[in-house]
Amino acid sequence: MVPLSHYLILSAVIFTIGVFGVLIRRNLIVILMSVELMLNAVNLTFIAFSRFLGSTAGQTMVFFVMAVAAAEAVIGLAIIISVYRHRQSLDPQAMQLLKW
């Protein structure tokens, strides 16, 4: 049986990789994808705990996290599309200043 700590360490590693992606990438879409990676790492933690404590609340929580992540990805992408139409670029460096 795989102990709980293995799942937690795996989630922590994925979360860290996601954070690294948000910090270093200069493409808005890849930043959003790294955020999705972080959310999935958290989902993995929830499911692992749900299994080891025998409670269904963890799985319900993941259900809601998925719904919220779907909504957030949709709105994030819509914002990216409208920003791209304005600035013609997906580089966060090009959107630092509130001018056009």
Place this chain on the structure above:
Amino acid sequence: MIVDIAIITAKAVLVLLVVLNLAGLLGWIERKGSALIQDRIGANRASIFGFAGMGLVNTLIADPIKFLTKEDFIPPAGDKFLHTLAPCMALFPALVTFAVIPFGDVLVLGERVINLQVANINIGILYIFAFASLGVYGIVIGAWASNNKFSLLGGVRGSAQMISYEVAMGLSVIGVLMTYGTLELQEITRGQGVLIADLLPESWSAVRLAIGWLPAWGIFLQPLAFLLFFVAAVAETKRIPFDLPEGESELVAGYHVEYSGGKFLMFFAAEFAEIVTASGLITVLFFGGWQVPYLQRDGFHFPWGGAWLLPHLAVVPLQVGAFSLKVLFFCWVQIVVRWTFPRFRYDQVMRLGWKMLLPAALVNVLITALVIFYIQGAS
């Protein structure tokens, strides 16, 4: 333990081989069948020592050899890795979804009871929807990797159509799930073995007399859901009348215009395997799956009182044969539909999926809920 793994492996290999072979045979049925419908002869040129076998030699021997020995062409400006990945992503869901479709009841060998279904997981039909939703990637990636405007147009249209009809497909099945009370396909099939009279309350004697002698198949209990599901399944597999993504007369060949040889064979096989899977699903959900009317595990029990007992080893082939016949029938129906109807325009496809199928499916769920509530209140 080892015997369990061996049995599951044997079932998986059997199902895989049957689906692949049926996909190949369907190619031949399509070519010859379309020729019959269109009053022409069809493929009959390739022959071995003068034996052309009604086009069998052409379609089943010459065509695969041609496909597999053609040059593997990747567009020079396209994405090499994704171009090769796309047909795999199209074929994988088409083959894998057959794992939860039950092709028989149980096979009792000595003390071992083998459930004639590759994997009996408790989420049942959700597994099929999950992998069907992965089928979109084959199109999207194939279209993108071809670096070709026609491909991209066909791919974007195709993926939009697929995700729209996934919604309609899922919602139309909810009525069936409510009627049989479970997500597992084997349980739904077993639930179709009872008579409708057993599902109705005692006080509805007139209704019981009129329709109670029918087996409780999905087509009798959920006719609207069958219609919606059939249309959505045909749209999902991108067959005519919904084949605008690969519109042969409009988009050259849509998203697989830059594919030739083995990769095109994979797309082709994926499409026919999806036909088999769609037929399998329709059979299981609406036409009793492996159920022969009035055949229980020990023989026939007719509603008017007679019984004809059969040994177990006679019942199992009857049930597996019934399943196969029904699946073949629905494959044939899909082929005939292909060569009968003209193709929908893209805006008509979208309008049908969102403005007609979706509300109809929701209305079906509502009516089913009311009927179930009423019946449970009366009994």
Place this chain on the structure above:
Amino acid sequence: MSGSEILFFFLAGLLVLSALLVVFLRNVVHCAMALVGALFLIAILFFTLHAPMVGALQILVYAGAIMVLFLFVIMLLTPAALEARRGLWWSFGGIMALLLAAALAAVTANDNPAPDPVAATELFGSPESLAQSLFTEFVLPFEIASVLLLVAMVGAVVLGKKER
């Protein structure tokens, strides 16, 4: 090394590789496909953790719908140029990530033995148990989540419209 441990390490290795590919590949479409792979592997991990319903939902919703949306937007918008690499940003990001990793390691590596997994009943992780939890204990968040999805749909349509 029992079978489940081998499976776990195999899946974990592939998952970490996919996550690294998401972050380090330059072609955005390749990043998206790596993320699809990562989501699929996480769904398989869910299946091994006796959560088949959530695993199926992960494939259906996350890998099957959200990532298709990402791919649509990428195909709609990608400029041809690949982004430049900046050494300063990489070291800053790397230091922050390492700090985070150290903090997480400090939290997870404690001496408390992990609880043994509670014996899984037939019903654990099945649609019935998830539905029971969702419609009795968590019915209010469920309704709020559906309103949230409606708001997201309307917002996406409004934001995505071309101004005339």
